[in-house]
Amino acid sequence: MAGGVAGGLSARFGIDANVIRLIFAVLSLGDASGFALYLLAWLIMPRQGETVSIARRALSDRRTLALGFAMATLLGCVLIALVALGLGFVANLVWPVSVGAAGLVVVWRDTSDDEKRYLRDAVEQGSLPGLFERRTRRTLVGRVVIGAVVVLIGLGGLVATRHPNGASLEAVVWAAVVVLGFLVVFGPWWLALARDLAVERRERVRSQERADMAAAIHDSVLQTLALIQRSSTDPREVTRLARAQERELRAWLFDGRSPGSFDASAVITLAEGVAIIERDVEESHGAAVDSVVVGDCPLSDELRALLAAGREATVNAAAWSGADTVSLFAEVEPTRVSLFVRDRGKGFDPGAVGEDRRGISESIRARMTRHGGTADIRSSPGEGTEVELVMPRSDGQP
Amino acid sequence: MSAPLRVFLVDDHRLFRAGVRTELGPEVEVVGEADEVAAAIELISERLPDVVLVDVHMPDGGGQAVIEAVGRLHPDVRFLALSVSDAAEDVIGVIRAGARGYVTKTISGAELTGAIVRVADGDAVFSPRLAGFVLDAFAADPSVPAGGTVTFDPELDQLTPREREVLRLIARGYAYKEVARQLSISIKTVESHVSAVLRKLQLSSRHQLTRWASERRLL
Numbered sequence: 001m002a003g004g005v006a007g008g009l010s011a012r013f014g015i016d017a018n019v020i021r022l023i024f025a026v027l028s029l030g031d032a033s034g035f036a037l038y039l040l041a042w043l044i045m046p047r048q049g050e051t052v053s054i055a056r057r058a059l060s061d062r063r064t065l066a067l068g069f070a071m072a073t074l075l076g077c078v079l080i081a082l083v084a085l086g087l088g089f090v091a092n093l094v095w096p097v098s099v100g101a102a103g104l105v106v107v108w109r110d111t112s113d114d115e116k117r118y119l120r121d122a123v124e125q126g127s128l129p130g131l132f133e134r135r136t137r138r139t140l141v142g143r144v145v146i147g148a149v150v151v152l153i154g155l156g157g158l159v160a161t162r163h164p165n166g167a168s169l170e171a172v173v174w175a176a177v178v179v180l181g182f183l184v185v186f187g188p189w190w191l192a193l194a195r196d197l198a199v200e201r202r203e204r205v206r207s208q209e210r211a212d213m214a215a216a217i218h219d220s221v222l223q224t225l226a227l228i229q230r231s232s233t234d235p236r237e238v239t240r241l242a243r244a245q246e247r248e249l250r251a252w253l254f255d256g257r258s259p260g261s262f263d264a265s266a267v268i269t270l271a272e273g274v275a276i277i278e279r280d281v282e283e284s285h286g287a288a289v290d291s292v293v294v295g296d297c298p299l300s301d302e303l304r305a306l307l308a309a310g311r312e313a314t315v316n317a318a319a320w321s322g323a324d325t326v327s328l329f330a331e332v333e334p335t336r337v338s339l340f341v342r343d344r345g346k347g348f349d350p351g352a353v354g355e356d357r358r359g360i361s362e363s364i365r366a367r368m369t370r371h372g373g374t375a376d377i378r379s380s381p382g383e384g385t386e387v388e389l390v391m392p393r394s395d396g397q398p
Numbered sequence: 399m400s401a402p403l404r405v406f407l408v409d410d411h412r413l414f415r416a417g418v419r420t421e422l423g424p425e426v427e428v429v430g431e432a433d434e435v436a437a438a439i440e441l442i443s444e445r446l447p448d449v450v451l452v453d454v455h456m457p458d459g460g461g462q463a464v465i466e467a468v469g470r471l472h473p474d475v476r477f478l479a480l481s482v483s484d485a486a487e488d489v490i491g492v493i494r495a496g497a498r499g500y501v502t503k504t505i506s507g508a509e510l511t512g513a514i515v516r517v518a519d520g521d522a523v524f525s526p527r528l529a530g531f532v533l534d535a536f537a538a539d540p541s542v543p544a545g546g547t548v549t550f551d552p553e554l555d556q557l558t559p560r561e562r563e564v565l566r567l568i569a570r571g572y573a574y575k576e577v578a579r580q581l582s583i584s585i586k587t588v589e590s591h592v593s594a595v596l597r598k599l600q601l602s603s604r605h606q607l608t609r610w611a612s613e614r615r616l617l
Contacts, residue, residue: 157558246482246504290526291567292526292527292529292530292570293531294530294534294569295534295537325571326437327526327570327571328524329530329569329570329571331533331564331569333564335400340570342570342571342572344571387569
């Protein structure tokens with residue numbers, strides 16, 4: 001049937017499984033005690049290959065026990081109320097149905113995972129074997145016939161119990177039978193309909209996402225590719241476009257920032273500030289800027305000054321050194337922040353620089369010292385240049 | 399140099415594989431390529447190249463899956479990870495799986511050839527960005543949770559000041575040669591420092607290594 005109890009018992013006692021199934025079926029005929037016994041056995045017998053029975057697992061699960069108990073008492077009360085209202089034949093069903101229902105609750109909550117999967121499949125296909133399976137004509141006919149018979153029985157009962165002194169409880173029961181009949185016939189279709197609606201909704205969400213993605217890619221990547229084709233004769237421009245696009249995509253994919261939303265005025269941390277320098281210098285000077293940031297912290301006035309000096313140094317390197325790559329390295333330590341700007345360009349002799357270059361390096365130095373930091377500029381002809389900027393942290397805390 | 403190094407390419411972008419093939423110098427010879435994880439594992443096991451260039455991002459587990467599978471069977475095969483992404487957790491992931499280095503795909507052909515030779519020699523290849531990640535991961539003072547009894551192995555879980563210095567210079571864009579000159583040590587010493595860092599990165603059980611990627615922006 002469902003829990004493999006008959007198979008288990010037959011393996012244990014050497015009786016044919018079908019005989020055991022028959023015994024259970026016969027027991028279920030008079031009242032539902034066969035059903036209840038079956039569930040109890042299901043609870044107590046460990047599944048093949050498992051050492052713990054569902055019952056043992058349930059014992060350590062107070063919630064399930066409470067649910068099962070609540071289910072049993074609730075059903076018991078309802079059934080006893082029915083008996084009291086004059087439906088005598090219900091009396092036999094009270095204990096087996098309530099115990100069985102409680103058992104079902106426990107089984108459902110505490111089976112092992114693969115058994116649960118199996119049960120779910122069984123339920124999806126329809127609990128009456130063969131009846132709810134879709135797409136086969138025979139089961140469809142069978143279902144309609146059974147449903148129609150149930151509906152007719154219910155209607156017949158309704159008519160028969162119609163007496164002049166008003167509605168009786170029996171009429172309600174017969175009405176319920178009619179509803180059940182309709183459920184048997186149309187239930188699976190309703191289920192399928194609901195499932196289709198859910199699938200369609202999911203599909204719509206997905207296509208919405210696809211549209212957003214397409215829009216974002218169109219705004220960024222496709223535009224850039226078009227620009228690259230038009231400026232294919234200028235390798236520096238092509239590099240610049242490709243780098244800018246790469247950076248934007250990276251920000252989108254890994255930091256969740258949408259393309260084009262890189263707003264310089266909203267910079268609040270050092271790492272963001274370095275990213276802005278990288279972007280701006282690459283865009284205005286065409287040299288590649290490789291930045292590496294270790295740690296991060298919120299920006300203070302001193303650190304804004306550090307970034308401003310770092311930007312000057314980076315612009316210098318990109319504009320004057322002739323190198324095609326500028327390395328930018330920032331490290332946040334508990335007591336200070338350092339920023340290194342390095343290029344492998346032509347370099348210069350710090351002792352003999354022209355007025356304009358000295359002006360720039362002085363502006364870097366002055367800016368740093370004004371805020372309590374230091375600037376060290378090392379360069380020699382042919383060796384490239386490195387600018388080291390160090391700013392102590394006033395907030396002190398990492 | 400005698401026979402050229404035998405190199406295998408694993409990347410799901412055909413264009414990129416073709417580009418690498420044409421850019422690599424005469425010191426290396428491409429003995430095969432694969433565009434998916436399963437095929438890569440099979441072909442690498444069959445051809446046993448000296449170095450495998452492997453893309454970090456691929457369907458079915460990416461470079462990490464290839465490195466783990468092949469590494470178990472053929473520990474002599476060395477891996478160099480390539481990526482466009484630079485997402486810290488991915489990069490640390492392939493290194494911890496066993497890659498001996500990590501470079502970005504924008505690297506020039508000559509630099510890539512040099513990196514392959516270095517990996518084949520058993521040395522580690524750190525790009526500036528990887529050096530930055532490692533400095534981040536091994537931040538100066540380990541945050542041991544209050545009252546927690548974190549097993550902290552100073553041999554593995556901390557960088558020496560010298561290693562830190564070397565990594566900083568690499569992060570600043572220095573080539574190994576320039577690092578050596580700056581610190582007045584030999585290139586071999588630089589290489590051994592970097593290999594030591596690689597070993598720590600692969601073996602350290604420092605809990606931050608797995609967690610830090612998401613938190614590093616909060617330092």
